Amino acid sequence: MKIVIIGASHGGIAAAMSLCKLTSKNEVYLIDKKPLHALGYISSGVNLHFQNIIQELTEVTTDVQPLIDLGVNILTERQVMDIDPKNHKLFLEYEDQEEIFSYDKLILAMGSSPTAVNTIIDAENVFTYKGLEESQYVLDSLEKAQQIVIFGAGYIGLELANVLAATGREIHLIDNMPMILSRYFDSDMIEEVQDSLNVQGIHFYPNEFLIDYQAVDNKVNKVCLLSKTIEADTVIFPSQAQPNTGFLRDKVALNEDDTVIVNDYLQTSEQDIYAIGDIVPITYSKTAHVFMPLVTRAVHMARAAALSLIGHAIPFDRENKVSATKIMDYFLGSVGVTEEEAPFLDMDVSSIQTEVCLTPTYIAQQKIAKVKLIYQKDTMEIIGAQLVSKEHLLQDLNLLSALIQHKTTILDLAVENFCFVPQYTPLFHYLNELAFQVLQQTSD
Incomplete structure (x- = not known):
């Protein structure tokens, strides 16, 4: 064949x-x-370069x-x-x-492919990128730039802002939504991270739109938003x-x-x-x-x-999506549907969100995470989850993805048999406890 x-x-x-x-x-x-x-x-090659993980994009x-x-x-x-x-x-x-x-x-x-930026701003120092060649042009411009404007606070824009801010550049991050990562996280989960951006040197402008720009010698030097004008050496549209x-x-x-x-x-x-x-x-x-x-x-x-x-036909779950990143000291993980997007998908959902301790209470150095579960009201099937922590919780995110893919309910999760190791874990896994809290609330 x-x-x-x-x-x-x-x-x-x-x-x-x-x-x-x-x-x-x-x-x-x-x-x-x-x-x-x-x-x-890998389209995040520019980020890896500024983190000194790679020297050349071809790596x-x-x-x-x-x-x-x-x-x-x-x-x-x-x-x-x-x-x-x-x-x-x-x-x-x-x-x-x-x-x-x-x-x-x-x-x-x-x-x-990225949408052509010349339909937005036609200038030499305005870029969008995904492939190797475009990324090299972006890298060359960013190496010389100090004032950088990034439109779009999704993963690509936020990650780029994060690595560039760490190099001492002045970063202006603009989005038409009120929160960063709005397609992946609910406001109550991401607010703490958003509030920390300014400390990192990232100026975030929510609910903003590009309305005009100024250019000299075919290079943008100012972008005009609804509420203010910002000076710029390089302008990036990473999310189109x-x-x-x-x-x-x-x-x-x-x-x-x-x-x-x-x-x-x-x-x-x-x-x-x-x-x-x-x-x-x-x-x-x-x-x-x-x-x-x-x-x-x-x-x-x-x-x-x-x-x-080749004859091993297997269905693929086209609903589930899982993604993660590290911004500043925060691990951010999201899987499935957010509570804020659920009504637009005609889903009637409830949620539980709390701060949990990842370690036993008798461990001196406590490890904390903010966790949210989103579930269907009628069936109590878990359809979404979000993790925000200064601990690396990628395996927990993968576990949540598998639970959602296998249509686990809150009742199932309350008694899911996770391993207990007294040196490292509480008697019940925090996901057991979250699910049990839901059942407590619904039993009252």
Whole structure:
């Protein structure tokens, strides 16, 4: 069977590698418009550079040799112009020539691209970035800049602001929402972190919009917001993105935002075409979905699609989303639905939020976390959770993701059998205690 994957970012690479590791019976082709040296670039490379974790951005691209050793056929600098699902053909552009390429099964993994910033501000020192080449331009500008304006307080914008502020630069972070990370955290969970930004040297402007700008010699030197004007050496729009699905219109079923409609097994409206990664939205129902690019989700979708293609069909949970970051001294983790977004998804939810002690009371140095569980009112199924702590709680976040994926209820969680080790843990895990508190409240 000839399996072709369009897109050699994280999802496409994971799909190709998974397919070849599972069986050697198939021909696997990976097609991408980027050059070989730029494949699989981690878009937070700029942040890693300013943290002195890497010196060159090329350090966080993918080494393609393991893929080649596994038998993946990599075709780079080829732009897919069109597809013919009926005849299982792709139409590629390569060196100004058209190529026709056939397939038996097709995986769409084109990811997303930043929206062109020249539609917002057309100037030399205004950037958006995701790939290696754009990131290098951004890095060159940031190295010389002292006053940096960042539009968007999602993960990308906040993480960039955090690492740049640590280098002594003056950072202005602007968002049209009242809180940072508003797509991932409720206000009551993130307020403490937001209040700490100014101490770090990050000026945060909530509920603000760009209304104008001033430029000299095609370089922005001031941006004008609703309430004030800010001087700028470099302006970044890190969070504007759109799915790369233009050539799919009228070929497979798309949502109104050009994301791809798939079933539980990641098949599109065409049986032999699968879709993974950013182009597949978080999907709650036939009428409720959210476009939210997440690398974690892309690579796990890739593995699920690979298993289905070789005969181990497994459904993928398209509702669940899990993400985390470290800002200043805080670990921030979020999974599933937030309480504030639930009404927009026609979900009737309740929640419990409290500060918990992660260690036994007899341990001198206490470890604390703020924890929130969101659950359906009628079934008490847990559908969301958030963690904020100065402790590293990634494994707890992964545990919560698994509990949500397996549709665990508050009643289940109250008696979940977590391990007790007296040197490290209280008698009951804090998640047991949170669930039990809910049951106490509902029993009154």
